[in-house]
Amino acid sequence: MAHCGRRNRPKLLLFLFGVTLVGYLIFFRHNSADVSATNRREAPGERDLDNKELKKPVYERLPLDLNALGEMGRAVKLNLNGEEKIKEEESIKKHQINTYVSDKVSLHRRLPERWNPLCRELKYDYRSLPTTSVVIAFYNEAWSTLLRTVHSVLETSPNILLKEVVLVDDYSDRAHLKEPLEKYISGLRKVRLIRATKREGLVRARLLGASITTGDVLTFLDCHCECHEGWLEPLLHRIKEEPSAVVCPVIDVIDWNTFEYLGNSGEPQIGGFDWRLVFTWHAVPDYEQKRRRSPIDVIRSPTMAGGLFAVSRNYFHYLGTYDTGMEVWGGENLEFSFRIWQCGGSLEVHPCSHVGHVFPKKAPYSRSKALANSVRAAEVWMDEYKEVYYHRNPHARLEAFGDVSERKKLREELGCKSFKWYLDNVYPDIHVPEDRPGMFGMLKNRGKNQHCFDYNPVDEHVVVGQRVILYPCHGMGQNQFFEYSTDGEIRYNTREPAGCVVGDNISTYLTLQACKKRGQHIPPDQKFVFREDGSLYHVVSQKCVQAVDKTDNGTPAPSLQPCSDSLHQKWFFEERM
Ligand code: LR7
Ligand code: MN
Numbered sequence: 001m002a003h004c005g006r007r008n009r010p011k012l013l014l015f016l017f018g019v020t021l022v023g024y025l026i027f028f029r030h031n032s033a034d035v036s037a038t039n040r041r042e043a044p045g046e047r048d049l050d051n052k053e054l055k056k057p058v059y060e061r062l063p064l065d066l067n068a069l070g071e072m073g074r075a076v077k078l079n080l081n082g083e084e085k086i087k088e089e090e091s092i093k094k095h096q097i098n099t100y101v102s103d104k105v106s107l108h109r110r111l112p113e114r115w116n117p118l119c120r121e122l123k124y125d126y127r128s129l130p131t132t133s134v135v136i137a138f139y140n141e142a143w144s145t146l147l148r149t150v151h152s153v154l155e156t157s158p159n160i161l162l163k164e165v166v167l168v169d170d171y172s173d174r175a176h177l178k179e180p181l182e183k184y185i186s187g188l189r190k191v192r193l194i195r196a197t198k199r200e201g202l203v204r205a206r207l208l209g210a211s212i213t214t215g216d217v218l219t220f221l222d223c224h225c226e227c228h229e230g231w232l233e234p235l236l237h238r239i240k241e242e243p244s245a246v247v248c249p250v251i252d253v254i255d256w257n258t259f260e261y262l263g264n265s266g267e268p269q270i271g272g273f274d275w276r277l278v279f280t281w282h283a284v285p286d287y288e289q290k291r292r293r294s295p296i297d298v299i300r301s302p303t304m305a306g307g308l309f310a311v312s313r314n315y316f317h318y319l320g321t322y323d324t325g326m327e328v329w330g331g332e333n334l335e336f337s338f339r340i341w342q343c344g345g346s347l348e349v350h351p352c353s354h355v356g357h358v359f360p361k362k363a364p365y366s367r368s369k370a371l372a373n374s375v376r377a378a379e380v381w382m383d384e385y386k387e388v389y390y391h392r393n394p395h396a397r398l399e400a401f402g403d404v405s406e407r408k409k410l411r412e413e414l415g416c417k418s419f420k421w422y423l424d425n426v427y428p429d430i431h432v433p434e435d436r437p438g439m440f441g442m443l444k445n446r447g448k449n450q451h452c453f454d455y456n457p458v459d460e461h462v463v464v465g466q467r468v469i470l471y472p473c474h475g476m477g478q479n480q481f482f483e484y485s486t487d488g489e490i491r492y493n494t495r496e497p498a499g500c501v502v503g504d505n506i507s508t509y510l511t512l513q514a515c516k517k518r519g520q521h522i523p524p525d526q527k528f529v530f531r532e533d534g535s536l537y538h539v540v541s542q543k544c545v546q547a548v549d550k551t552d553n554g555t556p557a558p559s560l561q562p563c564s565d566s567l568h569q570k571w572f573f574e575e576r577m
Contacts, residue, residue, distance in 0.1 A: 061108065092361065096360035102259055105144070111228055114354045132215040133214060134220075136166070138169060139365065149225045154190065164215070171197070247348050248310075252354055256360050272429070276392055302426050330373045381419060391440055431496070442473050447568030463497065469558075490528055499515065500526045505560060
């Protein structure tokens with residue numbers, strides 16, 4: 001199937017040429033006084049700042065057509081049928097993004113204001129800010145999402161601050177990314193393209209891009225982003241103020257289907273992780289709110305999502321750039337986050353810098369290397385806490401992760417702090433499981449052969465409300481991983497925030513509810529005594545947890561029953577099969 005963007009390209013180029021021409025005419029008409037006064041002709045985007053004043057730069061952009069599809073971040077809703085509907089569906093199948101819609105949205109569209117209104121008041125001394133190079137790695141990206149990223153950087157970044165935009169082709173095999181891309185960007189100032197000669201993965205692709213840059217600061221973006229006016233200044237200003245700060249913009253969501261620009265101007269979220277080493281989003285914790293003096297102060301974040309951040313070039317090199325033993329996708333974001341904090345830097349989100357990112361419907365390419373990448377991060381940075389990770393991911397222990405001795409040496413040379421220091425000081429909100437021997441893993445029944453506690457949340461992120469069932473034990477951690485705590489909770493804590501098993505005397509079945517927070521009392525219905533004889537005694541109901549086959553909905557499940565000697569009331573933990 002021909003790619004939509006590709007098939008329409010001649011028309012698209014013609015259209016762009018036309019629009020650019022109109023843009024030029026309007027620009028010169030508007031600025032005719034300026035032009036004749038200085039007697040200097042400049043291309044759009046090239047005007048430098050007034051030498052005397054420190055005023056805000058004027059962004060030179062194409063005239064705004066408010067009626068265009070998706071303009072100002074509006075959702076695109078098309079009523080398609082027949083052949084067009086099929087084309088749309090094919091585009092989604094190919095990219096996991098509705099590129100049929102994306103192709104219809106202007107590459108120059110404006111976005112609705114999403115920052116805190118106080119951000120508007122910030123003034124910058126533009127000539128003293130560091131310059132930046134923006135590095136964008138891509139692998140088989142669609143035409144319009146990639147080029148909208150490029151245009152949005154060019155059209156929202158003050159000329160004086162932007163050294164160049166470096167595109168890195170990570171060995172894509174799609175035709176539109178070959179010659180047509182080269183031709184297109186040859187007409188764009190400051191945009192350079194470099195190609196990998198084999199699939200490098202995003203870590204080495206970004207480093208390849210960084211190696212040809214000249215700016216003081218490296219700014220990394222994914223290849224399906226849209227920047228707001230004013231996104232760059234706060235990042236660069238913060239790095240000038242604190243060169244060891246790695247600063248992320250607020251990441252807003254662009255809908256993969258409608259290209260609606262979502263997100264709001266409220267408090268941004270920050271990054272954390274769970275013990276599977278999966279990145280998570282969190283509200284800003286109270287202690288951090290207290291530390292900040294204003295809603296537009298930077299927010300310290302334990303981790304970053306990974307794709308969008310600015311770092312001083314020198315500091316990035318001092319910190320050992322990236323772990324080049326990481327392949328394709330995954331793990332590098334947590335590895336870099338741990339390293340930044342443990343080695344003396346700080347990781348922050350700037351509430352005045354907003355960038356949108358298209359989150360695809362599902363992963364568009366294989367991410368099987370993520371496991372080995374995570375293991376590398378755990379081996380180098382997590383000290384004894386790597387065991388907490390391995391307990392929940394028994395298969396990770398068997399993963400071939402290559403040689404990490406160079407990274408360990410780096411940690412030594414930089415004199416980085418321990419993972420315990422990081423947890424205590426940077427991420428005190430994370431619950432650190434106790435993982436006492438014999439008290440975590442699969443919770444197996446002695447009567448019902450090879451059946452274990454199992455919890456399968458409908459939504460990855462909402463770990464409450466459903467019933468705990470019994471399912472053949474699989475030994476893979478994940479949905480069958482539970483921990484018995486010294487407080488008498490049965491915790492389901494592979495994901496964060498953790499869920500705790502609750503006994504309901506009326507239904508007799510067990511469900512999951514949010515665990516108590518630090519300093520709170522344990523709700524009585526969440527308290528179990530795991531007795532010497534293997535019984536699980538539920539204190540408030542004075543009953544025991546029994547494996548029951550014939551339940552109201554037909555799925556075997558643990559249930560509260562009068563205590564007896566039955567093997568169906570005897571349980572034990574096992575880490576692996
Ligand atoms: O082999 C590859 N080569 C590449 O050049 C694989 C990917 N890439 C490029 C890719 O084209 C894209 O520009 O690398 C970039 C990131 O890949 P995505 O967009 O497929 O990743 P993602 O957005 O799903 O994943 C997030 O986590 C990744 C972990 O490795 C990276 O850190 C991504 O940059 C990161 N994206 C973000 O942080 C944006 C916000 C998403 C969230 C949460
Ligand atoms: Mn992405």
